[in-house]
Amino acid sequence: MKRSLLTVILLIxxxxxxxxxxxxxxxxxxxxxxxxxxxxxxxxxxxxxxSEGTTQVMCLRPxxxxxxxxxxxxxRYGLVMGWSPKExxxxxxxxxxxxxLAAEKQIEFSFxxxxxxxxxxxxADLVKLGAKVERxxxxxxxxxxxxxxxxxxxxxxxxxxxxxxxxxFRVRLDETHALSFDILTGELCxxxxxxxxxxxxxxxxxxxxxxxxxxxxxxEVRMLATNFKTEWIKQNPDEADVIAPSTIREVKATDxxxxxxxxxxxxxxxxxxxxxxxxxxxxDSKGKLEKVVRGPDKIA
Numbered sequence: 698m699k700r701s702l703l704t705v706i707l708l709i710x711x712x713x714x715x716x717x718x719x720x721x722x723x724x725x726x727x728x729x730x731x732x733x734x735x736x737x738x739x740x741x742x743x744x745x746x747x748s749e750g751t752t753q754v755m756c757l758r759p760x761x762x763x764x765x766x767x768x769x770x771x772x773r774y775g776l777v778m779g780w781s782p783k784e785x786x787x788x789x790x791x792x793x794x795x796x797x798l799a800a801e802k803q804i805e806f807s808f809x810x811x812x813x814x815x816x817x818x819x820x821a822d823l824v825k826l827g828a829k830v831e832r833x834x835x836x837x838x839x840x841x842x843x844x845x846x847x848x849x850x851x852x853x854x855x856x857x858x859x860x861x862x863x864x865x866f867r868v869r870l871d872e873t874h875a876l877s878f879d880i881l882t883g884e885l886c887x888x889x890x891x892x893x894x895x896x897x898x899x900x901x902x903x904x905x906x907x908x909x910x911x912x913x914x915x916x917e918v919r920m921l922a923t924n925f926k927t928e929w930i931k932q933n934p935d936e937a938d939v940i941a942p943s944t945i946r947e948v949k950a951t952d953x954x955x956x957x958x959x960x961x962x963x964x965x966x967x968x969x970x971x972x973x974x975x976x977x978x979x980x981d982s983k984g985k986l987e988k989v990v991r992g993p994d995k996i997a
Contacts, residue, residue, distance in 0.1 A: 722746060728776045736787055738778065742771040748794070749946050749960075752776070754787050766812050769919055769945070779855030779880050782862045786811040788880040790866050792852060795949075796833060797845045800824065804950065805848050808866070808883030815883030817950055823848040826885075828870045855880065858888060863897040919945055922957035922978045929976070929989045936991060939974050946975075954982035 723742035730736060735757040743749040750771025756763045765787060774793035781788055787810075794804040800820040807817040824830060828848040853867040853875070865886055869875040879886040885900040922945065930937050943961035950956070959976040979987040 723750070723771065723773050726775075728778065730778055730780075734780065736765065736778065736780065738776060738789075740771055740776070742773070743944070747946055747960075748772065749944060752789075754778075754789070766809075768809070768812075770948070777852055777855060777866060779864055779866070781810065781864060781880055784810060784881065788855065788864070788866075790852070790855075790878075793847075796835065796847075800830070800846070802949070803847065805850070806852075806868075808878060808880070810881060810883075819950075820846070820848045823850065823870075826870075826876060827874050858897045859895045861895070861897070865897060917984065918948060918955050918957065918980070921980060921984045922948075922955070922959075925978050925980075925986050925989060926959055926976060929978075929991075933991070940976050940991070943974065943976060951979065953987065955980045955984075 722745035725739075725741045728738040728740060737755055737757070739751075739753045739755060741751050741753075743751075748770050752768040752771060753764055754766040754768075756765050766789075768789075770791075772791045772794065776792065777790040779788040779790075780786075789809040791807045791809065792805075794807055794817070795802070797803075803820045804817045805820055805823055808815040820828075820830065828850055830846045831849050833845040833847045849870070851869045853869050855864055856867050856877075857864050864880045865877045865888070866880060867875055867877050877886050877888060878884065879897060879899065882899075886897050887900055889896050889898050926940070926943070930941055933940075939961055940959070943959040945957060946960035947958040948955065949958070955978075957978040957980070959978070961974040975992055977990040979990070981987055
């Protein structure tokens with residue numbers, strides 16, 4: 698089987714023991730497979746910072762490129778992509794997703810298959826699996842928490858189990874320790890050699906809080922959150938002018954499901970410049986509303 702069926706892209710960042718130079722703002726980019734392949738991703742930010750934007754996985758066609766999957770987020774630090782012959786879908790690893798958060802809330806990477814989010818891993822998750830942490834200079838120099846830290850790891854790509862249709866993402870923690878994640882599930886796995894033949898074996902782990910997110914598709918969560926925002930505005934008409942034009946800035950994992958953050962930026966012409974207004978929508982893993990919180994005017 699040709700390994701060109703899948704391998705890796707890392708357009709923006711190939712490593713997560715990152716440089717200390719202050720990072721530039723968001724930039725649009727195209728992510729491709731390392732070897733010849735008909736798929737690529739167009740990654741377009743909505744602003745200079747944050748994860749608002751779109752990522753479109755495309756397939757090259759003689760008559761015009763075809764949209765395969767669309768995600769309503771932008772990831773400034775790059776993607777890794779692979780192809781699953783079993784499912785006939787593109788697998789995506791979203792890298793270095795969050796910055797400046799507590800280890801239990803800061804998502805290091807997430808796995809997708811087609812339009813479905815499989816699982817996310819936080820800094821705390823990786824520490825439990827053996828990762829070290831270091832100061833996140835990019836986050837600190839961007840004005841985030843001065844104590845910001847993140848896990849140290851290097852993504853080696855999407856690998857094939859020899860002579861099979863099984864594939865996995867491999868993440869190296871140090872010279873002697875690497876983690877493997879099944880592209881079909883996002884779960885930890887290991888590669889065993891059985892009589893000269895390789896096989897992929899699932900590793901049993903305790904599910905992380907982010908695993909609850911796989912109950913709903915990403916677009917379903919955004920739609921539900923938008924509906925809840927609309928209902929909240931009807932009940933709070935005095936906030937309509939400020940909150941109604943807000944857009945989704947972030948979708949995050951919680952212990953029970955989802956936290957969707959809406960943001961509105963206004964420019965009052967005052968010396969301090971722009972103002973940010975937030976609405977926080979919390980749902981359980983099945984999309985049932987837990988609460989809606991207006992502010993505080995910062996990311997909670």
